[in-house]
Amino acid sequence: MLVFNTKRDLKEHLDKLRSQGKRIGLVTTMGALHEGHLSLMKFTKEDSDVLVCSIFVNPTQFNNDDDLLKYPRPIEQDISLLEKIDCDVLFLPNVEEMYSEPEQWHIDLDGMDTILEGAFRPGHFQGVTQIVKKLFDAVEPHFASFGQKDYQQYVVIAKMVELFNLPVELKLCPTVREPNGLAMSSRNVRLTDNGKKQALALSAALRSVSEKVRGGAEFYSKLKQEAISFLENADGVELEYFEICDRETLQPVDRPQNDIKLVALVAAWVEGVRLIDNMFIDQPD
Known part of the structure; x- marks a missing residue:
C-alpha cells in the first residue's frame, strides 16, 4: 500500500493509473477503522482496479471542540488493517494540506443540512460537503462508496454532487452490525460493555417500527411516538430524535404512501457518546 500526504503526489500517482484505464474507487473516512469500514472497502474493491482510502479528521464538520479532541486516531492500527485488506492507496493529509488558506463555504442543500443531524449539529453538513468536495477533487474517483449508517x-x-455536476x-x-444488532461505529470504542448493551435500544426501536409498518400500521406518527416513549424510558439512553422519513427528501411521513420509500432514523447519547442509526423500511404491498 502506498501512502500519500499531499494532493500533488497523490494526483501524480493516480493520473498515471487513470491513463492506463484503471478504475478508481474511493472510501472517505476519519480513521478509527472497524469492520464496517473494512466491509465498505471490500465492497468498493470488487468494482475497482485501485482502492483509495482517505483518513482525515475534518475539523469543519465538528460543532463541538471536545468531540473533535476526543475523536480516536489510532493511525498505526488503521494502516495495519488497510494493509490486511490490500488497500492500494492511503491518502493521509494534515489539516494544513486540506485547508492551506482561509476559505468560506456554503452551498444550498435544500434544507437537508438543517434537519435531523443538522438540527443538532449546526454547520455539520456544510463541513462534510466541504471536505468531501476537496477529496473528490484530489482523488477524482470513478465512484465513491458510503455506509448506510450515515444515511443523511x-x-x-x-x-x-448534483450541484457541482461532479463525474x-x-x-x-x-x-x-454487531451480532447483537448494534451498528458498528468508531465511537463504540468509548462505550463500556454496559453502555453497548444500553445502546441496543436504538436498533430495537428501529426494528420494532419496521415490523409494525410491514404489518400494515396506518399511522406512522403513532409508531414514532411509541418509539420515542420506548427510548426515553430506556436505561442510559438520552434521546435526541427519532423520525420516519422519505428516503429521498428526508421529510417526515405520517401514513402509508405507495410512491415513496421509507427510512427511520435515530440519534441518542449513551455514556456521553453520541450514536446514530437508521433502517430502511418496506411498506406492505
Whole structure:
C-alpha cells in the first residue's frame, strides 16, 4: 500500500493509473477503522482496479471542540488493517494540506443540512460537503462508496454532487452490525460493555417500527411516538430524535404512501457518546 500526504503526489500517482484505464474507487473516512469500514472497502474493491482510502479528521464538520479532541486516531492500527485488506492507496493529509488558506463555504442543500443531524449539529453538513468536495477533487474517483449508517450524509453528498455536476458515481453499502444488532461505529470504542448493551435500544426501536409498518400500521406518527416513549424510558439512553422519513427528501411521513420509500432514523447519547442509526423500511404491498 502506498501512502500519500499531499494532493500533488497523490494526483501524480493516480493520473498515471487513470491513463492506463484503471478504475478508481474511493472510501472517505476519519480513521478509527472497524469492520464496517473494512466491509465498505471490500465492497468498493470488487468494482475497482485501485482502492483509495482517505483518513482525515475534518475539523469543519465538528460543532463541538471536545468531540473533535476526543475523536480516536489510532493511525498505526488503521494502516495495519488497510494493509490486511490490500488497500492500494492511503491518502493521509494534515489539516494544513486540506485547508492551506482561509476559505468560506456554503452551498444550498435544500434544507437537508438543517434537519435531523443538522438540527443538532449546526454547520455539520456544510463541513462534510466541504471536505468531501476537496477529496473528490484530489482523488477524482470513478465512484465513491458510503455506509448506510450515515444515511443523511449520503443524501447530502448526493445533493452536492448534483450541484457541482461532479463525474463521480455514489454507492451505498448496508450498515454493518454487531451480532447483537448494534451498528458498528468508531465511537463504540468509548462505550463500556454496559453502555453497548444500553445502546441496543436504538436498533430495537428501529426494528420494532419496521415490523409494525410491514404489518400494515396506518399511522406512522403513532409508531414514532411509541418509539420515542420506548427510548426515553430506556436505561442510559438520552434521546435526541427519532423520525420516519422519505428516503429521498428526508421529510417526515405520517401514513402509508405507495410512491415513496421509507427510512427511520435515530440519534441518542449513551455514556456521553453520541450514536446514530437508521433502517430502511418496506411498506406492505
